[in-house]
Amino acid sequence: MKFILRTLCLLILLSPFFSHAEVEKRPNFMFILSEDNSMHFLRLYGDKAGATPNIEAMAKQGLVFDHAFSCAPVCSVARTTLMTGIYAPKLGTQYHRRSALATLPEGVEMWPAYLRESGYYTSNNSKKDYNVKEGKVWDESSKKATWRKRADKGQPFFHMETTTVSHESSLHFPASEMKKPTQTPQKDVWIAPYHPDTPTFRYTYTRYHDKIKAADSHVGKLIGQLKEDGVLEDTFIFYFGDHGGVLPRGKGYIYESGLHVPLVVRVPKNFAHLVDFEPGTRTGGFAEFVDFGPTLLHLAGLDIPKVLDGEPLFGEGVSAKNLEKRDTSFGYADRFDEKYDFCRSIRKGRFQYIRNYMSYLPDGLQNNYRYKMLAYQEWRNLFKQGKLNAEQSQFFLPRPAEQLFDVEADPHEVKDLSADPEYADVLKELRKELQDHLNDINDLSFYPESYMVDNALEDGIGYGKKYSGEIDDLMEIADLSLLPFRKAKKELKEAITSDEPLERYWGFIACSNFGKQAGELASIARKSLDHENQMVRLRAAEFLGIIGALDPRPVLADIINTSKSDQEILWTLNTVVLFNDHHDLKFDPSSIQRTFDKRDENQRRIDYLTGKL
Numbered sequence: 001m002k003f004i005l006r007t008l009c010l011l012i013l014l015s016p017f018f019s020h021a022e023v024e025k026r027p028n029f030m031f032i033l034s035e036d037n038s039m040h041f042l043r044l045y046g047d048k049a050g051a052t053p054n055i056e057a058m059a060k061q062g063l064v065f066d067h068a069f070s071c072a073p074v075c076s077v078a079r080t081t082l083m084t085g086i087y088a089p090k091l092g093t094q095y096h097r098r099s100a101l102a103t104l105p106e107g108v109e110m111w112p113a114y115l116r117e118s119g120y121y122t123s124n125n126s127k128k129d130y131n132v133k134e135g136k137v138w139d140e141s142s143k144k145a146t147w148r149k150r151a152d153k154g155q156p157f158f159h160m161e162t163t164t165v166s167h168e169s170s171l172h173f174p175a176s177e178m179k180k181p182t183q184t185p186q187k188d189v190w191i192a193p194y195h196p197d198t199p200t201f202r203y204t205y206t207r208y209h210d211k212i213k214a215a216d217s218h219v220g221k222l223i224g225q226l227k228e229d230g231v232l233e234d235t236f237i238f239y240f241g242d243h244g245g246v247l248p249r250g251k252g253y254i255y256e257s258g259l260h261v262p263l264v265v266r267v268p269k270n271f272a273h274l275v276d277f278e279p280g281t282r283t284g285g286f287a288e289f290v291d292f293g294p295t296l297l298h299l300a301g302l303d304i305p306k307v308l309d310g311e312p313l314f315g316e317g318v319s320a321k322n323l324e325k326r327d328t329s330f331g332y333a334d335r336f337d338e339k340y341d342f343c344r345s346i347r348k349g350r351f352q353y354i355r356n357y358m359s360y361l362p363d364g365l366q367n368n369y370r371y372k373m374l375a376y377q378e379w380r381n382l383f384k385q386g387k388l389n390a391e392q393s394q395f396f397l398p399r400p401a402e403q404l405f406d407v408e409a410d411p412h413e414v415k416d417l418s419a420d421p422e423y424a425d426v427l428k429e430l431r432k433e434l435q436d437h438l439n440d441i442n443d444l445s446f447y448p449e450s451y452m453v454d455n456a457l458e459d460g461i462g463y464g465k466k467y468s469g470e471i472d473d474l475m476e477i478a479d480l481s482l483l484p485f486r487k488a489k490k491e492l493k494e495a496i497t498s499d500e501p502l503e504r505y506w507g508f509i510a511c512s513n514f515g516k517q518a519g520e521l522a523s524i525a526r527k528s529l530d531h532e533n534q535m536v537r538l539r540a541a542e543f544l545g546i547i548g549a550l551d552p553r554p555v556l557a558d559i560i561n562t563s564k565s566d567q568e569i570l571w572t573l574n575t576v577v578l579f580n581d582h583h584d585l586k587f588d589p590s591s592i593q594r595t596f597d598k599r600d601e602n603q604r605r606i607d608y609l610t611g612k613l
Helices: 002-024 053-060 075-084 112-117 175-179 199-228 269-274 289-299 320-325 374-384 390-396 421-441 449-455 460-466 468-482 485-496 501-526 534-546 553-562 566-582 601-609
Strands: 028-034 062-069 121-125 157-163 235-241 260-266 281-288 328-333 343-348 351-356 402-406
Touching (some): 028 289, 053 062, 053 235, 053 260, 062 328, 075 289, 112 121, 112 157, 112 289, 157 199, 175 199, 199 235, 199 374, 235 289, 281 289, 281 320, 281 328, 328 421, 343 421, 449 566, 468 501, 485 501, 501 534, 534 566, 566 601
Parallel strands (some): 028 235
Antiparallel strands (some): 062 260, 328 343, 343 351, 351 402
16 A cells, blocks of 8 residues: 555656656658649549549548649749748749759748757658758658658657659650550540540550559558557648649649649647547648648747748647638749749639730740650640640640639639630739739749849848839839730830830830730830840840741840850740741751750750750
8 A cells, every 4th residue: 555655646746747748749740742743633632533542541531622732833943832931933942943042041941940950850752852052951861761760769750752653754655655554444534625635645644643543552651651650640641742743734834733732631649639620621721832831830839930931721729710711822933944934823712813924935835854745745746737626726825914714613724714804803803912922022033034043042032122122113014914005005115215124124025925016116126136135135036036027046046155144045045946936937056156064954955956855
């Protein structure tokens, strides 16, 4: 009896320490990413051929997001957004591949570093692909990295793992490969209305479904390892795609097919009290990649740095009701490898609004890596042969300056509502909301990439704040494209004769968007062909070439040969390919009197023009 009494007294004395240990116990986190995978190809989201039993099992024990978005439709930009929690055009990380790494503001780190500093073991297996200087983020990042390497098995961990089986390269197969059988029956797959239903496309879709099944197997393997270690019910598991799917018009494009990812979160039983949802719940609330970091920091009990753009999706004090109210996501698409563009989007509720700042550039402009895929090649060949219908041809034609889609009624975004009077109020509302957002983040893409690299990469956020008025002015010139030409003409004249090179630059882009409507400005534009700023010369020649007032090729060749900026040269080569492929102005590569590194994006353009692919 004395032994029992002493034991009870000891337990009472130690009870504060046990309580403290319980309070201090923190959840583990695991991110499992499948590369190049939009939500459209999973049975969990309605695709009957997309069975993913391991991910579906996660869904029964957690939360499925019907609206999750990567913000960017390509890996380095999306992953940098994910791991910084900051919108890429605000930071200067919006270009894939980056010309130079951006720098986070002083005192700011990529958010996993805060977990690490607070005692978490952080591991990454193994893709990073950031456009920002990294810092001390990982205890280990390699193909052998695992949470199992932490010395103290009681130490909380954050492990991130990417399965590459569904990557774009898995669809770079020769025609002979199509003789091999697939796991998914070809008759079971759907074909998007913007694609021709041919044997090549059907086989490509089917092979992609097989790769997603392989990714699901990897999810099952990792969950099994957590269970073996006895930490499954202490670990929040996030499964998601790193951006949209890789079938043509997916990865690299700002449509739903490029931005809308699957997101399933398995909630561990030991930390279910942190989540205001029952297991097996689906939510219509919107999630963006900028929200993922704040969510983990909040679940870990850490402060969220104010510089982060996202908000926690769940955790203590975050109600399911509030999450359901979230209905907005932003997207951006700039340069992907050697192919330039400048698009922004807002998805709000059932509508997606897209702003094409360079609408004269077709989506289908040559990108060497994209066109390794047989489906891409066949699609373009059928277009050239006149064998596509209107929906299938859109990809290869100039776009409107703004587009509006009802994604619920038109999930593949082939019916543009921007000119429909019935949706005029929706168009106006979303246009304004997107403009306000770009003003808020001081979007650095209103500067040419060459200018941004030279001036804004040491602290893009600080630079944007300092020159926010200048960015606003440039945006106003860019938005002249949204007016009827007769109303924009006066301000366009002022822009293309401005003493400020950046104003001329955007004035000529707006003129190119108007095309031949702006033909009366040709004589004024000619005066900028010998401007001291190479990017002004480029845009003036581009505009004059588009309206047929000038053969732009000699000017373009001269810019390539004389510019001291790799980014200026690459932009000029982008325009060369535009005229070469879409305006029947074939370019003579021998007019280029300089050489480039074989790994350089500029060399990719040269390889294409010389037929060396």
